[in-house]
Amino acid sequence: MHRPPHEPVRPDRTPAAEQADPLVLGALLARHGWRRRGGSPGASYSRWTPPEGGGTSLLLPASRSFPDSADLLAEALTALERSPAPSAHDILRSLRVPGDEIHWTREVPEPAVPAAVWAAQERLRAGARALLLAAALAAHDHAGYHGARHRRPAEAALDDLLAGPAPSGRELTVFLPVAPGAPTGPEPSGRTVTTTLLRALYAARDATDHQRATGGRDAFAAAVEAGVCQELTEALSTLVRGSAGVRIALHWSPAAGPPEGFAAHPEPVGFTPGDLPALREAGARYIRDEPSVPVRLTGAVVRMRRDDPAGPGVVRLRVLAGAEVPQVRIALGEDDYRIAGHAHLVGVPVRVSGRLESRAGFRRLAEASGVTPVRVDEAERDRLLKSLHENLDLFQDTADTHDED
Numbered sequence: 001m002h003r004p005p006h007e008p009v010r011p012d013r014t015p016a017a018e019q020a021d022p023l024v025l026g027a028l029l030a031r032h033g034w035r036r037r038g039g040s041p042g043a044s045y046s047r048w049t050p051p052e053g054g055g056t057s058l059l060l061p062a063s064r065s066f067p068d069s070a071d072l073l074a075e076a077l078t079a080l081e082r083s084p085a086p087s088a089h090d091i092l093r094s095l096r097v098p099g100d101e102i103h104w105t106r107e108v109p110e111p112a113v114p115a116a117v118w119a120a121q122e123r124l125r126a127g128a129r130a131l132l133l134a135a136a137l138a139a140h141d142h143a144g145y146h147g148a149r150h151r152r153p154a155e156a157a158l159d160d161l162l163a164g165p166a167p168s169g170r171e172l173t174v175f176l177p178v179a180p181g182a183p184t185g186p187e188p189s190g191r192t193v194t195t196t197l198l199r200a201l202y203a204a205r206d207a208t209d210h211q212r213a214t215g216g217r218d219a220f221a222a223a224v225e226a227g228v229c230q231e232l233t234e235a236l237s238t239l240v241r242g243s244a245g246v247r248i249a250l251h252w253s254p255a256a257g258p259p260e261g262f263a264a265h266p267e268p269v270g271f272t273p274g275d276l277p278a279l280r281e282a283g284a285r286y287i288r289d290e291p292s293v294p295v296r297l298t299g300a301v302v303r304m305r306r307d308d309p310a311g312p313g314v315v316r317l318r319v320l321a322g323a324e325v326p327q328v329r330i331a332l333g334e335d336d337y338r339i340a341g342h343a344h345l346v347g348v349p350v351r352v353s354g355r356l357e358s359r360a361g362f363r364r365l366a367e368a369s370g371v372t373p374v375r376v377d378e379a380e381r382d383r384l385l386k387s388l389h390e391n392l393d394l395f396q397d398t399a400d401t402h403d404e405d
Contacts, residue, residue: 020073020095022061027254028094029058032087045072050085090164090173097162099177100194101251104128106170107244120169123238127246128172130235132158135197138227144286145230147361148325157193178256195259198250200227201269204236204279208271211278220282230286233279236271240279245272290358297322297365298351298374301344306337313337317365320349323356328365330354336371343373350374 026046030036033051044066048058058076061069077095080088094101106124111117136154137146164173178191203226207219220228239246249268252258271279299317306313312333319325330352332340343350354368 020077021255022063022069022073024098024254025073025076025091025095026060028091029060031251031254032091034058034087050083051087052085056083093162093164093173093175097175097177098255099175099253100191100256101253102128102132102174102176102194102197103249103251104172104174104239105247105249106172106239107246108168108170108242111168117168121166122169123242124166124169124172125163127235127239128163128174129158130238131232131248132161132174132176132193132197134229134231134235135193135200135227137231138200138229139192139196142224142227143229143290144221144224145290145358147290147358148327148363150324151326152324178253191256191259194250195262196227198262198266200229200232201248202226204228204232205269205271207282208275208278211282212274217282217285220278220285224286228282230283230290233283233286237276237279237283240271240273240276243273245270287359292355292357292366293323293362294353294355295323295365296351296353297328298349299328300349301340302327304337304341304344310334315340317350317352323362325356325362328356328363329360330365330368332368332371336368339371339373346373348373348375 026048029048034048035051037047037049037057044062046060046062048060056079058079059072060076061072063069064073077092080092083089104124104127106120106127108120111120133154136157137143137150139157140150140153143149160177162175162177164175166172176191176194178194200223203223207223207228210216210219236246247268247270250266252262252264252266258264297317297319298321299319301315302318303316304313305315312331314329314331315337317328317330319328336352340350350371351374352365352368352371354365356362357364357366
């Protein structure tokens with residue numbers, strides 16, 4: 001299994017026969033083009049042959065109720081493990097990680113040198129992950145532009161995804177685990193990411209067609225409710241640029257089945273270079289139109305900077321409450337800067353009001369006012385002080401300190 005560096009390593013093993021469901025295995029064989037030979041509907045057994053022709057055929061029981069079903073399943077799984085057919089390993093992967101499958105196909109020329117192969121693979125992987133992250137953000141909350149908001153729960157929703165190989169940077173399959181009958185919680189999960197992505201892709205395709213045909217931009221505005229956002233249009237643009245097009249197909253987990261309200265076999269969605277102007281324009285408009293958000297934040301000061309020993313300065317807060325962003329940058333007047341500095345030295349957070357600016361990705365607080373220290377318990381105060389002593393170089397009042405956004 002070829003995994004991106006951020007993905008946890010999982011054992012690459014053949015599923016146990018006692019855990020395999022013949023119906024799920026049969027559905028996966030059919031999905032990957034294996035041919036059923038004999039075994040009419042209702043028969044006790046069926047034989048399957050690889051789509052490439054040749055190779056060992058599989059004898060599959062119709063259910064686990066037959067006396068020799070466990071032995072036949074074990075033999076079928078062993079034959080798949082030893083099969084030279086590429087689809088055999090995809091089937092085993094799907095059995096190991098029961099879940100929805102998303103397939104990306106990117107139309108690019110055959111790379112001429114190894115470095116070009118690596119670059120094509122990385123672009124495909126980066127674009128696919130960005131698309132999934134956009135769907136996870138939209139599953140958490142609908143917005144034309146998310147910026148730094150909701151990143152933690154969105155990233156957490158992708159922790160369990162498993163990516164297959166990306167040969168020549170042309171094809172990639174991602175598996176999002178789905179437990180049969182798993183409840184849908186308030187935070188994004190594998191299944192909610194998949195359903196949100198499918199809705200958003202259809203809406204983005206329809207909105208792009210509408211704009212290209214009529215010049216109207218209203219379809220992209222309405223598509224926000226379906227999960228379309230700047231992050232999704234940017235991810236699609238990344239995948240399409242430098243290619244003849246990208247095609248995305250989704251297959252539901254055979255064990256969990258399709259979610260309510262969705263087709264059993266969703267139609268693939270494709271985008272081409274001709275769609276890039278509409279996607280880019282929509283993304284820019286989403287950023288421009290997303291309103292700033294009034295907030296009252298509680299956060300720990302982690303960085304300070306000003307050009308002179310007195311006067312206004314800039315601080316960076318690690319946000320503890322009040323907004324779903326990890327950090328914000330704030331320009332403060334002299335008095336508020338001094339209060340923030342004292343709070344930093346004694347290891348307590350501060351509370352401040354202002355507007356999170358959308359144009360800065362919701363990473364900057366404008367019109368800040370009312371900076372006040374916040375009382376915390378001793379354990380939290382000790383932790384903040386420890387963080388201060390470990391990062392004394394961040395507490396600067398010199399002009400040569402670079403404040404990073």
